[in-house]
């Protein structure tokens with residue numbers, strides 16, 4: 001049989017490019033888990049993904065109710081689940097005020113981390129039951145959450161502190177909307193959420209890899225400077241960022257190439273190791289990258305896991 005892969009946020013950018021690259025192998029059926037059904041259908045068509053290779057299903061990660069409904073609907077479809085890719089993300093670098101998810105969590109951490117945390121926990125049993133030779137749970141990370149790299153050191157830096165804001169629910173009313181309890185900063189909230197993604201992947205690996213054989217991995221596919229992620233940024237930034245990445249940092253990667261990299265983690269057996277944060281060299285060869293001190297702090301990962309369980313109603 002064909003493998004089944006769920007990709008969140010497959011209506012644009014990396015998710016769409018990966019859906020295309022994966023479906024072109026002929027070995028996978030892609031479930032595009034998207035908040036905007038029509039946009040996703042149109043995107044799949046214009047990317048040329050053939051009809052028999054994909055299904056669009058509704059998922060809004062900014063609502064835990066929607067996440068639960070998605071998991072139920074997927075189960076009812078009767079498809080086995082072989083790979084889950086947590087890819088969707090929002091980024092509000094110029095926002096002055098925080099916005100919130102349906103349950104009242106600051107929107108970037110609520111979507112990028114908490115929505116995906118609940119989704120992966122709910123679908124873990126489905127992945128366990130898969131009889132596919134390679135089972136993966138992939139959470140897309142980012143260099144911006146790595147303070148051991150140049151790009152990760154551009155202020156404001158990611159810092160989860162002692163997680164006091166997260167413990168109080170990121171509500172911004174009687175507590176801070178930021179994980180570390182500080183003032184709202186949209187760019188930092190995104191970076192923090194990416195550190196959460198990388199910590200979560202490693203905690204999954206520690207808790208479930210041996211028992212389940214599932215490979216848990218994260219990746220940084222390179223700087224895909226033209227995706228919708230930067231849609232909230234000022235126009236001058238959007239104009240200058242792609243050439244800056246192409247010619248100055250040389251970290252630029254096209255959507256197509258980034259999509260192929262994500263597809264490679266899913267289908268290339270040499271990238272099936274669990275607990276790894278994959279990156280690519282300039283010549284497009286993959287390597288196991290190192291994470292920053294905070295993004296590899298196992299005590300913090302455990303604490304993040306436990307607090308997140310409470311917030312999403314699993315504990």
Ligand code: NDP
Nearest residue numbers: 009011012013014060061062087088089223224227228229
């Ligand atoms: P895009 O903005 O192009 O794609 C993000 C996707 O997430 C869109 O499909 C969007 O849906 C979806 N999404 C947003 N909010 C929700 C929600 N509440 N529920 C469901 N889906 C949602 O950005 P990218 O392709 O760049 O980002 C994809 C991943 O790559 C992210 O995890 C990002 O952190 C990561 N990344 C990106 C880099 C880059 O340079 N661009 C570098 C490193 C990592 P819609 O189409 O409806 O808006």
